[in-house]
Amino acid sequence: MQKLINDPDNYVDEMVDGMVSAYPERLTRVDDTKVLTRDSLIDGKVGIVTGGGSGHEPTHAGYIGDGMLDGAAAGEVFTSPTADELDTLAQACDTGEGVLCVVKNYEGDVMNFDTAAEMAEIEDVTVEQIVVDDDVAVEDSLYTSGRRGVCGTIFVHKAVGAKAAAGGSLEEVAAVGEKVIDNVGTMGMALTSCVTPAKGEETFDLGEDEIELGIGIHGEPGTERTDQLSAEEVGTHLTENVLDDLDPAAGTEVAVIVNGMGGTPLSELFIVNNAVQSTLEAHELDTWETMVGDYMTSLDMRGCSVTVCTVDDELKELFAAPADTPALTRAGDDE
Amino acid sequence: MQKLINDPDNYVDEMVDGMVSAYPERLTRVDDTKVLTRDSLIDGKVGIVTGGGSGHEPTHAGYIGDGMLDGAAAGEVFTSPTADELDTLAQACDTGEGVLCVVKNYEGDVMNFDTAAEMAEIEDVTVEQIVVDDDVAVEDSLYTSGRRGVCGTIFVHKAVGAKAAAGGSLEEVAAVGEKVIDNVGTMGMALTSCVTPAKGEETFDLGEDEIELGIGIHGEPGTERTDQLSAEEVGTHLTENVLDDLDPAAGTEVAVIVNGMGGTPLSELFIVNNAVQSTLEAHELDTWETMVGDYMTSLDMRGCSVTVCTVDDELKELFAAPADTPALTRAGDDE
Numbered sequence: 001m002q003k004l005i006n007d008p009d010n011y012v013d014e015m016v017d018g019m020v021s022a023y024p025e026r027l028t029r030v031d032d033t034k035v036l037t038r039d040s041l042i043d044g045k046v047g048i049v050t051g052g053g054s055g056h057e058p059t060h061a062g063y064i065g066d067g068m069l070d071g072a073a074a075g076e077v078f079t080s081p082t083a084d085e086l087d088t089l090a091q092a093c094d095t096g097e098g099v100l101c102v103v104k105n106y107e108g109d110v111m112n113f114d115t116a117a118e119m120a121e122i123e124d125v126t127v128e129q130i131v132v133d134d135d136v137a138v139e140d141s142l143y144t145s146g147r148r149g150v151c152g153t154i155f156v157h158k159a160v161g162a163k164a165a166a167g168g169s170l171e172e173v174a175a176v177g178e179k180v181i182d183n184v185g186t187m188g189m190a191l192t193s194c195v196t197p198a199k200g201e202e203t204f205d206l207g208e209d210e211i212e213l214g215i216g217i218h219g220e221p222g223t224e225r226t227d228q229l230s231a232e233e234v235g236t237h238l239t240e241n242v243l244d245d246l247d248p249a250a251g252t253e254v255a256v257i258v259n260g261m262g263g264t265p266l267s268e269l270f271i272v273n274n275a276v277q278s279t280l281e282a283h284e285l286d287t288w289e290t291m292v293g294d295y296m297t298s299l300d301m302r303g304c305s306v307t308v309c310t311v312d313d314e315l316k317e318l319f320a321a322p323a324d325t326p327a328l329t330r331a332g333d334d335e
Numbered sequence: 336m337q338k339l340i341n342d343p344d345n346y347v348d349e350m351v352d353g354m355v356s357a358y359p360e361r362l363t364r365v366d367d368t369k370v371l372t373r374d375s376l377i378d379g380k381v382g383i384v385t386g387g388g389s390g391h392e393p394t395h396a397g398y399i400g401d402g403m404l405d406g407a408a409a410g411e412v413f414t415s416p417t418a419d420e421l422d423t424l425a426q427a428c429d430t431g432e433g434v435l436c437v438v439k440n441y442e443g444d445v446m447n448f449d450t451a452a453e454m455a456e457i458e459d460v461t462v463e464q465i466v467v468d469d470d471v472a473v474e475d476s477l478y479t480s481g482r483r484g485v486c487g488t489i490f491v492h493k494a495v496g497a498k499a500a501a502g503g504s505l506e507e508v509a510a511v512g513e514k515v516i517d518n519v520g521t522m523g524m525a526l527t528s529c530v531t532p533a534k535g536e537e538t539f540d541l542g543e544d545e546i547e548l549g550i551g552i553h554g555e556p557g558t559e560r561t562d563q564l565s566a567e568e569v570g571t572h573l574t575e576n577v578l579d580d581l582d583p584a585a586g587t588e589v590a591v592i593v594n595g596m597g598g599t600p601l602s603e604l605f606i607v608n609n610a611v612q613s614t615l616e617a618h619e620l621d622t623w624e625t626m627v628g629d630y631m632t633s634l635d636m637r638g639c640s641v642t643v644c645t646v647d648d649e650l651k652e653l654f655a656a657p658a659d660t661p662a663l664t665r666a667g668d669d670e
Contacts, residue, residue, distance in 0.1 A: 002526040003603060004526065004566045004606060004607055004638075005565070006606065011602070014605075014606045014609055015605045015606055017609055018607070018608040018609045021608055021609060022593070022626075022627045023625070054602065057601040058601055191337040191339065228337050230340070230341045231339045262601075263598045263637075264339060265597050266392040266397075266597075268338060269339070270349075270352075270354050270357065271353050274349055274352055277356045277357075290356070291357075292353075292357045294601065297601070300598060300637070303339075304339060329664035330666075331401075331659045331665075
């Protein structure tokens with residue numbers, strides 16, 4: 001399998017450089033690290049940071065900018081950033097108001113963010129952490145105790161970023177993050193495996209006519225392998241499973257992400273979206289907003305995930321607030 | 336090859352529905368057509384429309400919204416919309432100030448837009464057309480007399496959309512479109528063929544270790560097939576070829592798109608971007624802005640294109656002006 005790369009060993013390093021050279025006025029790389037921060041911090045604002053393995057672009061650094069993240073640490077492909085880098089990240093993004101770390105629930109990420117928090121606290125940086133575990137497919141998994149953190153993290157970034165931009169305290173910002181986590185669920189599926197740069201071939205075998213439901217963003221096993229399903233069957237199955245977990249009352253408003261895994265044409269995501277919306281309607285839910293695109297990918301995997309978040313006035317205001325990042329821009333209401 | 340579809344015959348129809356159900360407050364479908372328009376037209380503004388074959392998403396309808404397009408017609412996959420649909424499109428987007436059609440240079444598109452313009456003029460809609468032919472790779476091609484229209488069209492949409500939003504007359508709007516066309520060039524490459532929904536298998540054969548340089552967005556033949564190249568070689572080759580065509584003076588400012596073909600991980604595009612920027616620097620050009628992502632795709636093709644547009648104060652102002660569309664949002668300077 002061919003890829004547009006140079007030396008696989010330099011893949012993440014070169015990607016980080018490529019992001020900075022694309023957005024030199026937005027992003028700054030901390031020397032000798034794979035930590036990116038926004039070009040200049042905002043005094044008096046709680047810092048919002050995240051990090052994790054690479055291969056999920058535009059997650060993580062694509063969401064750095066006004067109204068979302070202040071910084072992100074990139075690990076090697078599908079590998080947690082080191083505690084040292086996460087400590088550097090937290091320190092780099094603190095203006096004295098403390099730093100909120102948005103952690104996806106993988107054992108390596110949780111452990112390294114924990115250690116980094118202890119290291120940063122020694123340097124008088126107050127750190128809070130919230131752990132996203134939105135994947136409803138499986139309870140434990142290959143790299144996870146408890147549920148995996150996947151595309152619902154985008155809603156967490158948006159809410160905590162907006163709350164911090166509005167002047168929220170560290171405690172208040174963490175609280176809205178927890179609120180999103182309590183109200184969001186995601187499930188994914190794959191038509192094909194992803195191909196990591198180091199290996200250069202498919203990570204797992206999936207027959208030409210097989211698909212895998214409930215798969216994770218690193219290709220971790222899901223709930224079942226089945227024969228090929230139609231877009232309608234896929235969209236319905238994923239949405240039903242998420243709703244089964246969230247169990248929202250009829251009439252509830254929801255925000256939705258139909259997310260591509262990296263190798264899926266946008267047109268196919270729109271076709272899946274029809275079934276997602278029909279399923280929401282069948283449950284008498286009211287779609288407040290839908291996002292369709294590649295928000296949290298798995299390299300070149302073909303497949304999609306469906307994320308549903310129930311929203312109230314507070315979350316709607318935070319989700320709709322202005323944001324200006326490479327991967328997500330909201331013009332705001334006054335445009 | 337599996338795809339997330341239902342009946343291939345309904346692919347475009349369902350995609351158009353999926354776009355409307357994702358963005359019901361932004362997009363309206365004209366009954367019994369594959370024409371999408373913005374939810375409500377702006378009185379006194381020149382209408383900006385485009386169209387072409389499907390399979391290039393987010394092109395075309397993804398650029399409908401404030402500051403860009405008023406409407407777009409979707410043909411079947413890689414097939415021009417009919418003259419009837421394009422006539423409907425022009426009429427639907429006219430508020431009395433006339434309509435500018437942005438046409439990519441393919442024989443079917445040019446012919447059908449020409450016929451549609453004649454039909455619309457009968458209904459007293461003043462129509463101007465501009466034809467984008469930014470692909471520097473080949474002079475004539477499978478579906479083309481003269482050069483192909485590819486990803487440089489995004490810059491055309493942005494400039495004419497901003498000019499129209501600023502109150503420009505039909506003549507003035509067409510003039511800035513021609514100005515972009517005169518100053519933009521693109522070249523693409525592919526690692527793999529795309530797979531159309533109808534055929535379900537690769538459109539053309541490319542060996543496991545081969546790539547094709549100068550390829551079109553429908554998989555039309557390029558300039559050469561070669562053994563696998565590194566990201567650096569690809570980025571350099573494409574950029575050098577575009578610059579060879581544009582021949583900008585040292586010190587010129589340029590806007591750049593590193594565009595994915597649909598199946599390429601975003602991380603790889605950032606790696607290619609390093610070579611693009613190095614090449615621009617070697618030519619003593621000053622990068623004013625870079626966009627990296629999937630702007631004009633070829634279904635699930637793996638590959639990329641590089642677009643360079645030389646910019647002056649007028650084009651920079653138009654490119655930076657606010658826009659709010661599903662695929663491209665600009666917050667504007669006052670954010």
